[in-house]
Amino acid sequence: MNLVVLTGAGISAESGISTFRAADGLWENHRIEDVASPEGFMRDPALVHHFYNLRRAQLHEVVPNKAHQALAALERAWRGRGAFLLVTQNVDDLHERAGSRALRHMHGELRRLLCTACGETGPWHDDAGVDTPCPDCGAEAMRPDIVWFGEIPHHMDEIMEALGQADLFCAIGTSGVVYPAAGFAAQARRNGRNCVLYEINPTPTGGRYFDHVIAAPASEGVPELLCRLGVGADS
Numbered sequence: 001m002n003l004v005v006l007t008g009a010g011i012s013a014e015s016g017i018s019t020f021r022a023a024d025g026l027w028e029n030h031r032i033e034d035v036a037s038p039e040g041f042m043r044d045p046a047l048v049h050h051f052y053n054l055r056r057a058q059l060h061e062v063v064p065n066k067a068h069q070a071l072a073a074l075e076r077a078w079r080g081r082g083a084f085l086l087v088t089q090n091v092d093d094l095h096e097r098a099g100s101r102a103l104r105h106m107h108g109e110l111r112r113l114l115c116t117a118c119g120e121t122g123p124w125h126d127d128a129g130v131d132t133p134c135p136d137c138g139a140e141a142m143r144p145d146i147v148w149f150g151e152i153p154h155h156m157d158e159i160m161e162a163l164g165q166a167d168l169f170c171a172i173g174t175s176g177v178v179y180p181a182a183g184f185a186a187q188a189r190r191n192g193r194n195c196v197l198y199e200i201n202p203t204p205t206g207g208r209y210f211d212h213v214i215a216a217p218a219s220e221g222v223p224e225l226l227c228r229l230g231v232g233a234d235s
Contacts (some may be wrong), residue, residue: 002083003168004159005071006184010201012090015062027194035142037149045130050148052144053127055091056110064098067172067218070226072099077231085162088153089174089181091146093107106181114186121145163187170198170225173207173218176205185209198225 013047025126034052062149066111071086072095078084086103088095091110095103113124113132117139132142163169169188176182188195199210200221212228214221226232 001081001167002162002165003074003078003081003085003170003195004162004184004188005074005084005086005195006171006174006181007071007086007095007218008092008174008181009087011065011067011222012062012094013173014065014067014217014219015056015094015213016063017090018096025225032149036146039140041143041148046117046185048071048144049127049129049132052146053129054112055112056125056127059092062092062094064094065219067222068094070222071095071172073209074222074229074231075100076224078227080112082167083162085159087159087181087184089178104155104159106147106155107172108144108146108154108157110144110146113142114145115139115141117141118141156180160187161185164191165176165193166195168198168229169197171202171207171210172196172200172222174201174205176207182213200225212223 033039035048044186049168050155062106063170075084084102086095086100088105089107091108093111109186111123111125112121113128118137119135120136122135128142132140133140155160166188169185171185174181185197185207188197197210198212199216200218202217204215213222221233
């Protein structure tokens with residue numbers, strides 16, 4: 001039995017990481033297009049680097065919560081049952097720190113940089129700036145390895161293949177309005193495998209595709225999901 005899990009901002013919000021956009025349309029007092037678009041980076045790369053330096057530094061102040069830990073336990077318990085893939089829209093590293101391994105960051109990672117000159121990407125834990133040289137080619141052409149508006153998410157071929165083979169799909173802490181992730185439930189429903197779909201959200205999205213809805217924060221809902229699947233949270 002193959003399982004695909006999608007996580008969004010809601011799961012990390014419980015660890016103290018700000019959700020993507022505030023009610024006023026600003027992201028930490030910046031317009032989204034200024035700090036999360038290729039055009040914004042071209043206009044003011046120093047501002048964009050500063051913005052992501054602050055977010056990267058915040059990772060030192062937060063820890064995985066019960067939902068992250070439960071998903072890592074689910075992955076361990078799923079071995080021998082079928083394929084498992086955890087897809088996250090989040091750019092933090094809380095899933096990894098909780099122990100998740102079968103993990104794909106579709107929107108990139110805060111702790112990675114991408115060289116716009118040679119295309120190489122690699123881990124980065126410190127501040128970066130316009131004069132940061134690429135470890136591979138030496139060019140001062142580094143940018144955050146983040147998928148910005150107008151760019152194609154990472155790992156889409158692998159994700160779509162997994163959805164096509166999924167027997168279970170669960171969306172956790174995601175709004176269901178940002179594509180392509182918002183279409184994953186429909187894709188799983190269409191795969192011809194009678195896929196069973198779960199949603200975990202304090203405020204359910206109302207998506208017509210979900211068979212089961214757990215109306216709770218991720219830290220409560222994910223352990224409940226494990227119980228429903230017959231998996232112990234301490235696996």
